[in-house]
Amino acid sequence: MIPQYYEFINKTKxxxxxxxxxxxxxxxxxxxxxxxxxxxxxxxxxKGTQKMLMKTLEGSALVQGVIFLYCKPVDEECLVQGVSEYKERECDSLITLGDDSAFELGNNIRIKLEQELDSDSGITFIAVPTASSGSEITGEADLVVLDPKLTLNLSLRDTVLSALDTLCHSIEAYTSVKKNPVSDAYAFSAIKLAAESLPVIIKKCRDKKARNCLTNGALLSGMGFLNSKGGISHAIARGLTECCRVSHAEAVSVILPHCLEHNMIKNDQYYGELLLPLKGPDIYSETPAYERGRKFQKAIRNMIYEFHIKLDIPVCLSEIGVKRTDFDKISELCLKDEHLADYSEEVHKDDIINILNLAY
Structure with missing residues (x-):
């Protein structure tokens, strides 16, 4: 159903x-x-990834890059150093190379510079992901460069975790209260790309075509997610990351099946529709309509469990160092999260605590 009014923004080339x-x-x-x-x-x-980018720039007589290295986790000191480096080296644009933390740092540096410098200075922001989760689009980069050779050194485990984050972005975009036909199309396509590519990656980790599909799927999921917002899965994952310092992708792998279960009654029809890109037309057509939503939820759960067996992808909060004594703080952080702003009447502290207990 098309909402009476919606907006979809994508400024990124x-x-x-x-x-x-x-x-x-x-x-x-x-x-x-x-x-x-x-x-x-x-x-x-x-890893040699930085050399690939520098070699590209060095081949151009008109472009000279200046490297600013940082260590995770990103903090205020990184931001101050980055802004200072930009000014001292008289730079005119930003290129981020890396994962979510690089994009976050680059976006914050640009915001800070635009506040301090002439607003007409026009700082170009280019994101070059090496482990796509879709965050490069949510950082509102001017340009996103997806080159599969940059992901070839990413381990199989990290590749799968990134793909699970893509699935979570897509599912939450497709079931959001702010869903719209454009975000639906992006989310649907992203799930199809991830579902078709993961079996290939499992067999051949450095398959370039499959990696190209995964990076595109991640980007599409991020575009849909940006324009329809997330839900309880990302709110809890952020709470876990902030409170317990676990990786976002690992938090998602643990939480996602339980959040799907929590929302089953409300989202059963949407889950049923997503069975098609996840499992293909044969399984979709042979499954009665009233069983498709449940089959989708079970397929996601079984997929993550298979990755747990093969790659030690976590399926319990206890595996990633979370304690039950953390639950109150995590739930409080979740309820303040922007992803739950439109669900305030539907999600309560008891709901979050229950999900955390089931995931423990």
């Missing part, structure tokens, strides 16, 4: 493909930029 990285100098030149500050996690120096 997307470059995707096996030579997308080589297009960065061209894009910078078209915008009149020649000196980007490259925000890169230190760990990518050893």
């Amino acid at each position: 997307i470059l995707s493909g096996f030579r997308a990285l080589e297009r960065i100098p061209v894009e910078l030149n078209e915008r009149g930029k020649t000196r980007p500050l490259i925000i890169c996690q230190r760990e990518y120096i050893d």
